[in-house]
């Protein structure tokens with residue numbers, strides 16, 4: 408049996424336990440490829456908030472090794488240097504307006520739907536960040552917007568497998584985080600996976616959903632009771648439970664969740680060693696934000712950075728209803744660290760996570776272990792309320808010029 412054996416020392420228990428995991432200890436991305444393919448239901452994802460592990464339950468395991476073989480952490484997916492780089496946005500105003508960035512992901516999805524295809528991507532549903540299928544333009548709306556949290560693609564493996572096998576002429580597109588695209592690509596037999604069109608997002612890293620739950624709980628909000636949630640409106644990064652009367656932060660100030668997210672404090676352990684944080688990509692198309700663009704006046708409405716990594720990707724991008732501009736590649740890379748390397752793990756992250764696990768309120772834990780970041784948040788709240796020219800106020804993005 409070629410599964411790996413890892414030693415774990417959970418803080419809560421403070422003793423050694425032995426875990427048999429599909430990939431290296433704490434390196435699970437939560438892509439769910441192994442869980443979805445194990446017909447013996449022998450794998451369970453252990454979520455310790457600061458790390459995921461795919462645990463093999465020995466009593467159910469039939470030693471087939473399938474989980475080990477398909478795991479993209481054990482067997483990396485091939486990547487490609489981009490063939491073309493663009494920056495741009497959706498021509499359809501409503502798509503651009505409702506998107507986090509330029510609405511490029513949705514426009515590509517729209518193109519696929521118009522060709523009679525189907526699209527799989529992430530939705531917020533009953534407190535969970537899961538994946539669903541869309542076959543109409545109307546259904547695409549549920550996907551719009553970035554959810555800055557680890558989503559769960561478990562439900563779509565079977566459907567994607569079904570559709571790519573069944574329908575040679577129906578385009579099937581998946582939009583997701585690079586680690587999720589890798590999981591699906593590994594799980595589907597190669598001859599079928601080549602039929603799958605893929606769009607991945609440039610990714611900073613993802614926190615476990617429990618981190619968001621803890622943050623919301625401070626404001627008396629229960630994630631499972633919230634109907635809609637937004638994390639961002641263009642360059643305003645704020646958790647916004649849409650439709651709720653509770654306001655978490657004042658407009659223009661990134662709240663403590665988004666601060667901790669942007670500073671890289673709250674991700675699961677694997678994200679700090681992410682193999683996808685590079686310019687060579689595993690999907691047909693990669694989309695992110697065009698930080699550092701010279702098209703500054705367009706940033707208010709959203710400008711996406713677009714990497715076409717395969718011929719199919721070039722075709723998708725050039726045929727979708729998009730406004731495309733050339734982009735200075737060196738400048739784009741310099742302004743988007745995740746195209747070079749994963750974010751580094753802050754020194755006090757471990758203590759912060761331990762405090763969160765023990766039940767310390769989110770904002771208090773941030774103030775205790777990252778006092779400077781918390782102080783900046785407080786100062787920003789004060790600054791935003793001062794009678795200064797509003798155009799001079801920044802709202803906090805992946806790069807917040809006010810503070811960095």
Ligand SMILES: Cc1cc2nc3c(=O)[nH]c(=O)nc-3n(C[C@H](O)[C@H](O)[C@H](O)COP(=O)(O)OP(=O)(O)OC[C@H]3O[C@@H](n4cnc5c(N)ncnc54)[C@H](O)[C@@H]3O)c2cc1C
Pocket residue numbers: 505506507508509510511512513514528529530536550551552553554555556557558582583584608609610611612613694695696697709711712743745805
């Ligand atoms: C966790 C996370 C970290 C990111 N980090 C960076 C970064 O460091 N630099 C950068 O340039 N861009 C980053 N992005 C990408 C950026 O936020 C936009 O999603 C991207 O530019 C696409 O914008 P759009 O307007 O084209 O998307 P839209 O047209 O609004 O479509 C967004 C698509 O992404 C899918 N999606 C959203 N959230 C998730 C999720 N959690 N899991 C899976 N799929 C999801 C949606 O379902 C939808 O299909 C990140 C996105 C996420 C979710």
